[in-house]
Amino acid sequence: PVLPKREYNVRNGFDIPFRFAPRNVFDVATHPRWAVGVLGRYLAAGGLPNFANYPSEYRANILSRGSARSMSLAPNLDWDCVRRIRTNWKGNLVIKGILRTDDALLALKIG
Incomplete structure (x- = not known):
């Protein structure tokens, strides 16, 4: 098993954890209605998106860098x-x- 090669995510500056870059900061700044609607909804609901389908010890929000344990592939499965x-x-x-x-x-x- 290998991680997917999502070239469109790399091309669009999206990765986990999310990294702020001039391009994506500019994109959010030029779309205030989207920013308020999407980001505001998350903040009103209690925080940034996280990996809700993961066990609690693996959950982190999309901005976290190493605060939760990493879920990796298990190549030793047989x-x-x-x-x-x-x-x-x-x-x-x-x-x-x-x-x-x-x-x-x-x-x-x-x-």
């Missing part, structure tokens, strides 16, 4: 991990990114 998940989870289980026939057959065998 089919034994999938077997343990299947044993503990009887609901639907979707495995994304299967590219080889033998892996698809093994996923089917595991359930």
Whole structure:
């Protein structure tokens, strides 16, 4: 597994954590109605956007730099991990990114 290469985000100056740059500061300053509507809504609701779908120990707002633990990919996951998940989870289980026939057959065998 690898992180996605989101060239459009890099090109538009968007990254996590968000970095202020002359271009994006100018863009917000020239769109005050948007800034008040979007940013004001977040501030009124209690703060900046964060990663609400992450466990609490991994949450940080989009301006934070290292204040929360980093969630990274787990390249050490293997089919034994999938077997343990299947044993503990009887609901639907979707495995994304299967590219080889033998892996698809093994996923089917595991359930």
